[in-house]
Structure formats: C-alpha cells, structure tokens
Amino acid sequence: METNMETNITPKIGVSLATQPINALLVKFTIPSILSMLVDALYNVIDQIFIGQGVGYLGNAATTVTFPLVTAILAIGTLLGIGGSVYAAMSMGAGKNEEAEKTLGTVFTLSVVIGILFTTVCLSVLKPLVLALGATDGTSGSLPYVLSYTPIILLGAPFSMLSIALSSMARSDGSPILAMGALLTGTLLNLILDPVCIFILDWGIQGAAIATLISQMVPAVILLVFFLRRSRIRLKRKNFRPSLPICGQVIAFGVSASMIQVATTILQVVLNQTVVRFGATGIGSESTLSVIGIVLRISSVVIYVCVGIAVGMQPIIGFNHGAGLNHRVRETFQKAACAATVISIIGWLCCILFPTEILQMFGMKEPSYMQFGIRCMRIFLLGMSVAGFQVVSAQYYLATGQAIKAMVLSILRPLLLMVPLVMAFSRIWGLDGVLYAGPVADCLAALLIVLLLWHDRERKRSEV
Numbered sequence: 001m002e003t004n005m006e007t008n009i010t011p012k013i014g015v016s017l018a019t020q021p022i023n024a025l026l027v028k029f030t031i032p033s034i035l036s037m038l039v040d041a042l043y044n045v046i047d048q049i050f051i052g053q054g055v056g057y058l059g060n061a062a063t064t065v066t067f068p069l070v071t072a073i074l075a076i077g078t079l080l081g082i083g084g085s086v087y088a089a090m091s092m093g094a095g096k097n098e099e100a101e102k103t104l105g106t107v108f109t110l111s112v113v114i115g116i117l118f119t120t121v122c123l124s125v126l127k128p129l130v131l132a133l134g135a136t137d138g139t140s141g142s143l144p145y146v147l148s149y150t151p152i153i154l155l156g157a158p159f160s161m162l163s164i165a166l167s168s169m170a171r172s173d174g175s176p177i178l179a180m181g182a183l184l185t186g187t188l189l190n191l192i193l194d195p196v197c198i199f200i201l202d203w204g205i206q207g208a209a210i211a212t213l214i215s216q217m218v219p220a221v222i223l224l225v226f227f228l229r230r231s232r233i234r235l236k237r238k239n240f241r242p243s244l245p246i247c248g249q250v251i252a253f254g255v256s257a258s259m260i261q262v263a264t265t266i267l268q269v270v271l272n273q274t275v276v277r278f279g280a281t282g283i284g285s286e287s288t289l290s291v292i293g294i295v296l297r298i299s300s301v302v303i304y305v306c307v308g309i310a311v312g313m314q315p316i317i318g319f320n321h322g323a324g325l326n327h328r329v330r331e332t333f334q335k336a337a338c339a340a341t342v343i344s345i346i347g348w349l350c351c352i353l354f355p356t357e358i359l360q361m362f363g364m365k366e367p368s369y370m371q372f373g374i375r376c377m378r379i380f381l382l383g384m385s386v387a388g389f390q391v392v393s394a395q396y397y398l399a400t401g402q403a404i405k406a407m408v409l410s411i412l413r414p415l416l417l418m419v420p421l422v423m424a425f426s427r428i429w430g431l432d433g434v435l436y437a438g439p440v441a442d443c444l445a446a447l448l449i450v451l452l453l454w455h456d457r458e459r460k461r462s463e464v
Helices: 011-019 022-054 057-093 097-124 126-132 143-155 157-172 176-200 204-229 244-278 284-322 326-353 355-360 367-380 384-399 403-429 431-463
Strands: none
Touching (some): 011 284, 022 057, 022 204, 022 284, 022 326, 057 143, 057 204, 057 244, 057 284, 097 126, 097 143, 097 157, 143 157, 143 204, 157 176, 157 204, 176 204, 284 367, 326 355, 326 367, 326 384, 367 431, 384 403, 384 431
C-alpha cells in the first residue's frame, strides 16, 4: 500500500518534533498510519473470508492467482502517488503552487492512462496470463473461476491506481484524514457489498469481483471531487497533458516506495507456480494454492500494522536527523522497532496457537484441507516474529536519507532471499521446501539487518 512521505513541517510542528516526548509523538503519528495500512490489509482479507464461505477453495484459489495483478496495480499507483506527492510538496514548499498543480495533473493523467493500458493488455492475453500465474485447467481446476473473477478486477485498475495516487497527493495537500477516509469508505463498502453480491444476489465469485470494483470506484470519485473543488492545489484541464520533466521527477521519487510491491508481485508469481507444480498430496494443487493465498493474507494484517508504525516514525526521525538530534533519532527507532516486534510476536502467537479458528473464518472445513492449512501457518509463518523489525529498519534508513539501503532492505526478504530460496528448496524438498523457505528468509533478513545496523554504528563511532 502507499507510504506517507514527510511534507511541509510548520515551525510549530517542527518544535514539537524536536521537543515532545518520543512516546507521545509515536502515538500521535503512528495511530493514523496504522489505521490507513489496516484499510489495505482488511480490504484483501474481507474478500478471502466471504469468498471462502460463499464460493469455496476454488474461489480463494482464483483470488490467489489474481493477486500478482492486484499487487502490480498497487505498485504503479504507489510509484505515481508517492513520487507525485513528494515533488508536489517540495514545489509547494518553494512557493511553486503552479508546478504542484502540474504535478497533480500529470499524476492524474498517468494513473488513468496506465490503468486503461494495463487493463487492455491483460484482457487481451487473459487466459495464457492467468495460466502462467498459477491457474489450473481441467474439470476440477481453478481456471473457470479465475476467468470469471479476473476480468472484473482488471476493469477496476484505472480507479484503483487513481485512488492510490490521489490519496498520496491529498496527504501532501495537507488532508491526510480525507485520504484515509476515502480509502476506508471503499473498505467499508466492500464489507457491505461482498455478502450482498455473493450470498443475497447469488453471484458467486463474480459478485465478489463486482463488490471490489464498486469499492474501488467510490474512493477515486471522492478524491477526484476533492481535487476539483476543495483542495489547495486544484486539478485543472490545462494540466492534464503530462509534463516529461515532471514525469521524470515522479518516477525518481516514487520508484523506491514501489519496489516492495514489485518484489511482492514477483514472489507471488513464483509461489503460485511452485505450489501448482508440487501441490500437496491428498488435497490437490488448487487447494494448496488457496491455502497459500489465505496464509499470505493473514500475515499481511500483521505486516501492515508494522508498516503503519514504520511510516508513523518516519517524519519524527527525518526531522530530528535533519536537526542533528541523533539521540532522539536513536530513541525513536528503538521504540518503534520494539513496538513493531511486539506486534509481530503477538501476531505470530495467534497464528501458532489458534490456526484452526483463524482458518475456519475462510471456509476451511475438509479435514485434509484444514490439516495442511494449520501446517502451513505454523511453518511458513515461523519467522513472522522478526518481520516488524525488518520493516521498521528499512523505513529508518529511508527517513535518514539513505535511500539505496532502504530500497535494498525493502526487497531483501521477498525478492533477494525468498524467491531464490523457494526455487532452491522446492527442488530439493518439494512443497515442504516452499514452507521452510519463509522462516529461513525471515531469519536471514533479520540477521543481515542487525549486521548492517551494527556496522553503521561502529563506523559512526570511529568517525567521532
């Protein structure tokens, strides 16, 4: 999901960032961020729960197959939104409101045009595309469900990209509550429409997709109306034509923030293909794919809360780092890392102690299906306890202006470690290798981050 970036800090806010107790600042900044991140996490989980209850495991398999496309949409929206919001904030800070409005117009046009192109290209090669993403053909395969679900989801790509991008722009415009409210409206609407479309109207998997489509359109419309009528920088027709220099700035500032979604997309594709190839004896590759998708959605709730903590600490660390108050930077990072680690451990314990109760929410009833689901949660999520530390560390480096390190740490676990481990372990141990690749990647990532932090601390000491 999109990451809050530090925008203009008024003198009053700046003084509070430099003088208020760190605990109070973390509460003030992290609570809204956590709520915003939970909107994204719940958006994905809600679909899985209702589809599992109303359609079954083949429905959940279909959403797992489609998930890389959804993540790709999120990556593009994040790139445009974060890049545009950073450049617009810098322009407004320099008193260049016209440049900020040109940035808004460029982001709007790119979101719509790229969204339409993305939908058109994917729909034109839909069947081979979803087969490559893990859909299975045959009488008991997931392909019919995927072909019913995915086209409707793809129709929402322009709206989804637009809502993600404009919500980031709204934050830079000084309206973070509106940005959160628009996205929360979409999630609540999805929560209402899912049971109506799936159960009452009996539209099945297509009903879930229609509910998602409508829930993506509404936030986009809310944010569009805001920028047409109430914002400080307005969306104007004369700025609809993208500016090439601004496009370059948007990409330069946004690419780092979008890399985590790019890495996640690649990881999901590799996981889907590997799971379908090996499957699980007794329940089939479709059921296995469904379980993997559910477990990833469950873990995303914990991860997104940790991202909220990390994003909330970012302006605190950024300001104090710029002011040379290194003791407050260290204190903020340590407390944020501790809070995220506690959340990660609580989430891990819930998955380890109550896997049956959690999985039953997603419609798991058949014994062998449930047995594999429990095993998957307890093995694949074994390293979840250190996930919060990883997320906060990456944001720490971003907040202190070390963008390259931040980007590397963001993709370290999903892309640099998890993907090669899944491919290597699965060749040796089959599906068990996929499950054990998760905790090994988590532990290796945490260890490498600890070594990097230790190296940086020693280097700073030697420079004193």
